[in-house]
Amino acid sequence: MANSCFFCIVAFGLLLCFLIAGVESIGVCFGRDGNNIPPANEVIDLYKSNNIGGIRLYDYNQDAFQALRGSNIAVIVDIPDPSAFSSDPSVASSWIQNNIQAFQDVNFRYIAVGNELIPGDLAQHILPAMQFLQNALQSAGLHDRIKVSTSISTGVLANSFPPSAGAFSSDALATLQPIISFLAANGAPLLVNVYPYFNFLNDRDHVSLDYALFTSPGTVVTDGQLEYQNLFDAILDALYSALEKVGGGGVTIVVSESGWPSDGGQDIATQQNAQTYLSNLIEHVGRGSPKRPGSYIDTYIFAMFDENLKEPQGTENHYGLFSPDKQPKYSLSF
Template identity: 40%
Template sequence: MGPRGGRFMFYTASFGLLLQIFSPVGANSIGVCYGLNGDNLPPPTEVINLYKNCGIQYLRIYEPNTAVLDALRGSGILVAIGPKNSDLQGPRTSPGCSSRMDIPGEEAPFIASAMTNIKDALTSIGLGHVLVTTVLSQKALAASYPPSAGIFAPEIKTIMNDVATVLSSTNTPLMINVYPYFAYANDPSEISIDYVMFNSSEVVVQDRPYSYYTLFDAMVDAFNAALENINHGDVGIAVAETGWPTAGNPPFSSIEYAQTYNRGVYNHVFQYGTPRRPEVRMDTLFFAMFNEDLKPFGVERNFGFFYPNMQPVYPFW
């Protein structure tokens, strides 16, 4: 395992791209995102104790928060931090810029150079072990079915080639958001619940020579194929977010489905890679620690493992 340091994420809205800086955590680290969009959440010191009591050693927050960072001091918990898009200010290409930079959506083409400059800045202050990467949503793919058809959207193909070149040179994984829930809820007549819930005993998608029993693997391998299609199959994958809502869109959102899906992910990523990369065990972050009442009404408020009073929504940790 690499040095235990902080992770820092820098967001850009265009194409679902993020710029992220993090310390290597070693293969197969499992964590939970800590969202702060609630007016009834417990104090950060209590939250960090909850993480520790649950044995969760890796978390992600979406903006710098002094109280949270103070609570994390000495905890031994690995941390990922990302500022809001609106806070991304400052030079995007200055080699000395490591903490703030300007990457609005229309300036997404500068991500690769910003990654390089931030890496150089970190190295200059003795943090050369810290890695720099991006995070993508499924929207970054123009096609993903079957998985071998995975290709990046035309408008970001050149950008992703530059980004992947940086990732390859620094042996850094690409991070992605993986949400089978949305695919299933949008098309339940075409996607079987067993395929989504890691319960299929038969091949659901045959994409020769690869056989898929679970949609999670198919979604991940679409990104692996997209990387291969730009001649960067050497770049690894890590999961920045995955989860399932317990309410807000019945019958697709439920406690039973959330518990089954998240347990399936947890067990799967510890034991298996994907059909395309069977030997690779991915770092994975679940979304999210709490139900957050300031998020948009509906499923967005109901991805939490815990209620704001720190009682579990369902048994898991």
């Protein structure tokens, strides 16, 4: 009997591990800045057939919401312009009613109030909009399941090297500090767009391509007791260091965008480099970073399709995992 109980416990433990692992599936951003993008129902079918477990929507596209019903695909939905939400709580309440409560069988996970608006003219509207949306979620009883945040670029960092010296710029921190307090109080993550591609492009004298592509054979940067073999981890941990310095040590980071272009004019924007980066990213995120080893990094790849109208023209038009005809550009396993 004792042996039977032991095996039951082991079996249950293994089942639990598989169930938890099933939740941790990488996502892909669905940008629609193109005149040849397939309709939403076909796009969501493509997510399902490729076992892509998360989607980021840059607007509240109800065709996509309809197609996502019952799929359990984790959803980040953006509010591109928070200004209308920042002064009138009824705007937030109506939005939650019409876009969240109306689609109860969609697995909304995060509401991103603005994308890379800090610092900038719209930054002042972000926190009030977040607060009104949070209140509306609480009134609907959804605040434990859906978290309100904002998505920032790594341009908010004044310093990122070594990772332990990561710190926010004073311009960004004026807006970010109260937002970080809000996130900490509500158990919400900070969404960050992380692109080693740009870090390498802008600092080739100090950053190697292997370091950016996850292919360095050994440690590249030693920071105290922590060792870094890839740039993605170094950027992530610089952000964690910056959060710790302003009382946000308990705030988790969700990587709301990361990718590599396959073409567009830069010599490193190649199909092979993109294949290498993306496949290594997918394989890596389950390991965590040196500051947070073993903690799954919730990550969304940019983007589902090449977007031919995206500006500025060039590499921005070549981040897609699929061509608009739904053919895969890479060999990837989700």
